[in-house]
Amino acid sequence: MSTTNYHIDQERYAKCIEVSKRVRWDIDADIIRGREFDFSQKFLPDGISKVDQLDFLSSDEKRLLSQIQGRTYANMFGFVERFITAKVLETTRDHWLGDQTALEALIRFSDEELKHQELFRRIEKMMADGMPEGYHFLPDPDAVATAVLQNSTWAVLALILEIELFTQEHYKHSIEPEENLSELFKDIFLFHWKEETTHAMMDELEWPREDSKLSAEERDRAVDELIAIVGDVDSILQNQSAADADYFLKLCNHSFADSEVRGIKDVVLKGYRWQYIFSGVEHPRFQKLYQELTTEDQRQRVGAALATLN
Numbered sequence: 001m002s003t004t005n006y007h008i009d010q011e012r013y014a015k016c017i018e019v020s021k022r023v024r025w026d027i028d029a030d031i032i033r034g035r036e037f038d039f040s041q042k043f044l045p046d047g048i049s050k051v052d053q054l055d056f057l058s059s060d061e062k063r064l065l066s067q068i069q070g071r072t073y074a075n076m077f078g079f080v081e082r083f084i085t086a087k088v089l090e091t092t093r094d095h096w097l098g099d100q101t102a103l104e105a106l107i108r109f110s111d112e113e114l115k116h117q118e119l120f121r122r123i124e125k126m127m128a129d130g131m132p133e134g135y136h137f138l139p140d141p142d143a144v145a146t147a148v149l150q151n152s153t154w155a156v157l158a159l160i161l162e163i164e165l166f167t168q169e170h171y172k173h174s175i176e177p178e179e180n181l182s183e184l185f186k187d188i189f190l191f192h193w194k195e196e197t198t199h200a201m202m203d204e205l206e207w208p209r210e211d212s213k214l215s216a217e218e219r220d221r222a223v224d225e226l227i228a229i230v231g232d233v234d235s236i237l238q239n240q241s242a243a244d245a246d247y248f249l250k251l252c253n254h255s256f257a258d259s260e261v262r263g264i265k266d267v268v269l270k271g272y273r274w275q276y277i278f279s280g281v282e283h284p285r286f287q288k289l290y291q292e293l294t295t296e297d298q299r300q301r302v303g304a305a306l307a308t309l310n
C-alpha cells in the first residue's frame with residue numbers, strides 16, 4: 001500500500017498534466033461537429049483490418065468489411081475503457097495522501113477515459129443508424145471488468161499498457177497515413193490518440209511502481225494471471241470475429257465458396273488477434289518494461305501461451 005520507499009518521478013506526471021491540458025477536446029465541438037460517417041469510404045484502414053488479404057472480395061465488399069471491423073474497433077475501446085478507468089481510479093489510492101501531482105495526472109487519465117466511453121457510445125449509435133440491422137457487439141463491459149479486476153494490479157496494468165500502446169501504434173502507422181477513410185472515423189482516432197499519449201506514459205510509471213511492492217512469488221503468480229487474461233481476451237476475439245464475419249456474410253448479396261467463407265473468418269480473427277494482442281505485446285515500449293520486470297522463465301511461459309494463438 002505504501003509508496004514511501006518508492007521514488008515518484010513527479011516531473012513525468014507533471015508532463016502528463018501539461019499535455020493533458022494542452023490537447024483536451026470536446027466530443028461535439030472538436031470531433032463530431034455535426035458530421036455523419038461517410039459510408040462511401042472505409043472506416044478501418046487495411047493495415048489494421050487486413051481486408052486486403054481477401055483478394056476475392058469486391059471493393060464494395062472490402063469497404064463493408066472495413067466498416068464492420070471499424071464499428072467493432074470503436075466498441076472495443078469503449079469496452080476496455082470500463083476496466084481501465086476502474087483500475088486507474090484504484091491506483092490513485094496510493095497517491096491520495098502522497099504525491100498530489102501524480103494524483104492529479106491519474107485523475108485526469110480516468111476523467112479522459114470516462115469521456116472516451118461516452119464518445120464510443122455516441123458513435124456506436126451513429127454507425128448503427130447507417131448500417132443494416134443484425135450487428136452485435138457481444139462482450140458486456142461490466143461483466144468483463146468484474147472478471148479482469150479480480151486479478152492482481154500487476155497483471156491488469158500490464159494489459160492496460162499493452163492496450164494503450166497499440167492505440168498509438170495503430171493511429172500513427174495505419175490510420176493517419178491513409179487518405180481514403182471516412183473523415184469522421186479518422187478524426188475520432190486522431191483525437192483519441194492525442195489524449196492516449198499520456199496514458200501509456202502513466203502506465204509506464206504505475207506498472208513498475210506496483211511491481212516494486214511484489215515478492216518474487218507474487219510476481220510469478222501475476223504472470224500466470226496475465227497469461228489467463230490473454231486467454232480470456234482471445235475467447236472474446238474468437239466470438240466477436242465470428243459474429244462480425246457472419247454479419248458481413250449476411251449482408252453480401254451473393255454466396256461464397258466454403259473455402260472463401262473460411263478465409264474471411266480466418267482473416268477477421270487473425271486481424272483481431274493482431275489488433276488487440278500482438279501489436280501491443282510486440283510494441284518496443286511494452287517489450288522494454290516487460291523484459292525489465294520479468295524473468296526468462298516467465299517470458300517463456302508467456303511466449304508459449306501466445307504461440308497457441310497463431
Ligand SMILES: [Fe+2]
Pocket residue numbers: 077081112113116192196
Ligand atoms: Fe481512451
Ligand SMILES: [Fe+2]
Pocket residue numbers: 084113164195196199
Ligand atoms: Fe487510455
